């Protein structure tokens with residue numbers, strides 16, 4: 347009992363800290379500056395490093411607080427977490443993590459390639475041993491923060507017959523070229539060209555790269571749902587204010603049943619998704635695989651966020667689609683999370699496979 351209330355207190359404090367930071371820093375749009383602030387405020391340490399691996403519940407709380415208000419902060423926290431976590435899971439990376447902490451720097455996670463998106467096992471990037479390190483050739487794409495990070499965790503094969511391994515690559519070197527790709531939501535994603543890029547170390551054992559990548563993505567999956575909820579929460583907050591203030595036909599538009607329907611639908615979807623996100627994160631923190639529940643959390647949270655952002659555009663009417671409209675910004679932000687870290691269609695496929703193995707999916711203990 348005492349343990350449960352201490353835990354609830356820790357979670358409340360994290361929520362308040364993250365929310366305060368998001369409000370203070372919301373005009374910091376430069377992702378490197380965002381990363382520095384997160385290190386400075388101890389958020390990266392508390393959420394990602396303190397327990398020796400990510401605290402999934404803490405990550406979900408922090409991301410919900412940051413995502414709708416200070417998306418650059420959410421991005422810097424989550425992507426740095428994705429980059430560092432393979433080293434934490436492999437248990438062999440304290441020196442580079444210390445270096446990143448001292449430099450208050452970002453870290454990127456370079457898995458996706460032109461011919462290996464939803465199925466990273468098809469990757470072609472090749473690594474060869476070179477003295478105490480390695481050289482990597484290949485092309486990665488859609489790599490968040492790759493042009494801003496101190497280190498990239500890069501996945502590549504030592505030979506065509508071997509399973510991929512993970513490598514630690516310092517961005518600033520001749521063998522690494524990054525090119526920013528503009529996109530909906532202004533998410534800084536880069537194409538990365540590796541031409542004999544020097545990797546200073548292998549992360550974990552040879553052939554364990556995909557296990558580390560999937561293990562990392564599994565820990566972060568509920569937090570992508572939390573990101574969606576954070577975006578949706580902010581959209582609902584804006585919609586409510588607009589529904590109270592904007593008058594048509596002599597009345598606030600919030601008195602019309604159709605507008606109320608949009609608000610209620612947004613709220614109910616966010617409420618339900620949030621419960622699933624927290625349940626999945628707690629199970630992961632307890633060491634349960636919670637794979638299907640994490641897929642559900644990612645899917646429900648990001649879909650609820652997208653729906654709430656779309657509803658905000660509707661509630662704002664024509665003003666909702668104008669350049670610079672906050673509703674439009676949230677709408678743009680809410681699309682890509684449905685795509686990345688396992689597209690939502692893929693999550694549905696995984697849930698369907700799990701469902702078909704169950705007699706009664708709601709039976710006690712089914713999610714452990």
Ligand SMILES: Cc1cc2nc3c(=O)[nH]c(=O)nc-3n(C[C@H](O)[C@H](O)[C@H](O)COP(=O)(O)OP(=O)(O)OC[C@H]3O[C@@H](n4cnc5c(N)ncnc54)[C@H](O)[C@@H]3O)c2cc1C
Nearest residue numbers: 455457458463464488489490533682686687689691692695
């Ligand atoms: C903004 C953004 C940031 C990103 N950041 C990173 C990053 O930091 N690091 C990184 O490595 N990658 C990153 N990605 C890449 C992202 O993870 C991939 O885009 C994603 O995995 C999908 O791969 P793809 O784009 O090649 O689509 P494809 O794999 O070609 O998929 C296309 C469509 O087919 C569907 N599909 C594919 N397989 C299945 C299946 N088995 N069942 C059902 N449907 C399926 C997909 O759901 C999708 O709808 C990012 C992407 C975006 C958009």
